[in-house]
Each structure stands twice: as structure tokens, then as C-alpha cells.
Amino acid sequence: MKLPVEWLSLQQTFAVCLGHEAALRDALLDLKSRQLAAADLDGLSKEDRRLLDQFAYRTTRLQDDMGARLMPAVLRARGEEITAMSVIDRLNRLEQLGWLASAEHWGELRRVRNEFAHEYPETVAERFKGYSGCFLFIY
Numbered sequence: 001m002k003l004p005v006e007w008l009s010l011q012q013t014f015a016v017c018l019g020h021e022a023a024l025r026d027a028l029l030d031l032k033s034r035q036l037a038a039a040d041l042d043g044l045s046k047e048d049r050r051l052l053d054q055f056a057y058r059t060t061r062l063q064d065d066m067g068a069r070l071m072p073a074v075l076r077a078r079g080e081e082i083t084a085m086s087v088i089d090r091l092n093r094l095e096q097l098g099w100l101a102s103a104e105h106w107g108e109l110r111r112v113r114n115e116f117a118h119e120y121p122e123t124v125a126e127r128f129k130g131y132s133g134c135f136l137f138i139y
Helices: 005-034 038-043 046-077 087-097 103-118 124-128
Strands: none
Touching (some): 005 046
């Protein structure tokens, strides 16, 4: 049986997201074993900096791929027409279907990601103010 292109796209996109998720889990496990504190961030070793970079990169990629590729692929695989739907309409539809716990929470995570990426705070204290629990939902 040949699968429709929408289902193949969904499978492929899901596999990409699983790859990001696996790398993110590895990074989180390594970070937990390091027991880094905010005070340690000014004098990170090269290895710890690379580990934090991997965490940041994979978090961003997972979020980007989920929002831009996976979520639309889920809706298209269900046979829904999404061309005219805004992003918030897609998120609300996914929440309605039970595929997304909260469209509002997803929007907040995107806001924090964008703020962090485009308005990166200067000091360690500023970086952690208000962001310390943002990614705890992942695991």
C-alpha cells in the first residue's frame, strides 16, 4: 500500500524531530551530571560551553521544526486545508485535537526563544532572570 504524500511528509518530519529530541536528551543528561550553577557560567570550560551550545541549538531546531514542519504536517495528514490558516489558528486547532497541550504555552515558549535569540542579555544574571524554568517542561 502506497502512503499519501502527506503521511510520508509527516513521518519524515517526525523522524527529524526525534533526532533533535534524542540529542537534546543527551545534552540534558550531560548537563545534569555537570551540576552547573549560574555562577559557573562566566568561567565555562570549552566542553561545557559546547554542551550548552548543543542544548541551545537543539532546543531551537526542535521548536523550529515542530512549528514550521511537524505541526502543519499533522494537520495536512488529517486532510485539513491549512494554507489560509494563521499560525495561531493552527496552534488552536492542534490544541482542540489534543495534539498540543496549550497553544498559549507554545506561544510563550516561542516568545522566550525569540527574545533570547534576538535580544540576548548581556550578563549572566540577566540571562537567567525569568528564564530559569522555561525548558523544564521538556522532561
